[in-house]
Amino acid sequence: MSVVELPAVDDVARAATRVLDSIKSDPEFSAFRAASLEYSEDWQCFTGFPIVAQWNLEVDAEPLFEEGLRALALKAAVYEATNDDQAAEIAIAVPVDEMTHAMLAQAQLLTRIAARVGAHIIHQTDQEHTDYRIGGYTHDCYRAAWGEPPARYWLDHNEVTRRRGVLAGLYQMIGLGRSGREHSIDFAAVAA
Structure with missing residues (x-):
C-alpha cells in the first residue's frame, strides 16, 4: 500500500470553503439541515x-452542525486533491465526528x-481518525479556511481521552459498564 502525500494546507482550505459554500447554496x-438536527432522538x-x-x-446542536459541515468539506477537499478515500479520512475531533454521523x-x-x-463525502467508520490534534494537519487546514476552530467542539485527542476516562468512571458508578456498552439492569425487576 502506497502512502499518499496530503495536499497543501492552503489548497485544502480554498477547496473546502468552495465545497461548503456550494453545499449551503444547494436548494435542498x-x-x-432540518433533518440532521431532528436526528436528536437517536x-x-x-x-x-x-x-x-x-x-x-x-x-x-446548531453550532456543532456547522462544525460537522466544515469537517465534511475538509475531507471532500482532501479527496478532491488526492482521489484517495484513506487520505481524505483526516483526523476529526470526536464531537464533530459524532455530528457527521447525524x-x-x-x-x-x-x-x-x-x-x-x-x-x-468521505466517511467510513473503520477508516476514520478521531485523533484530532491541535497543531496537526486538520487544525492547520481549518484555520486556513475559517480561522481558529471552536475549542468547545474541536477537542484535542489527549483531552478527549481524559474526558472519556472521567465519563467511564461516572458511568460505572451508576451501573453502566464499558462506557455504556453493557449493564446488568434487569428491567423486569425494576418498578416503574
Whole structure:
C-alpha cells in the first residue's frame, strides 16, 4: 500500500470553503439541515457528545452542525486533491465526528446535494481518525479556511481521552459498564 502525500494546507482550505459554500447554496440544504438536527432522538452515544463540557443538545446542536459541515468539506477537499478515500479520512475531533454521523444518516439528501455540487463525502467508520490534534494537519487546514476552530467542539485527542476516562468512571458508578456498552439492569425487576 502506497502512502499518499496530503495536499497543501492552503489548497485544502480554498477547496473546502468552495465545497461548503456550494453545499449551503444547494436548494435542498434547508431540508438537509432540518433533518440532521431532528436526528436528536437517536443521539445517545455515551462517549461522543457527552465529552463536551456541560453538553446541551438544544444549545450545541446548531453550532456543532456547522462544525460537522466544515469537517465534511475538509475531507471532500482532501479527496478532491488526492482521489484517495484513506487520505481524505483526516483526523476529526470526536464531537464533530459524532455530528457527521447525524448528517450521514440523511443519506438521500446528502447524496443528492453532493452530486449537484460535485463533492465526494468521505466517511467510513473503520477508516476514520478521531485523533484530532491541535497543531496537526486538520487544525492547520481549518484555520486556513475559517480561522481558529471552536475549542468547545474541536477537542484535542489527549483531552478527549481524559474526558472519556472521567465519563467511564461516572458511568460505572451508576451501573453502566464499558462506557455504556453493557449493564446488568434487569428491567423486569425494576418498578416503574
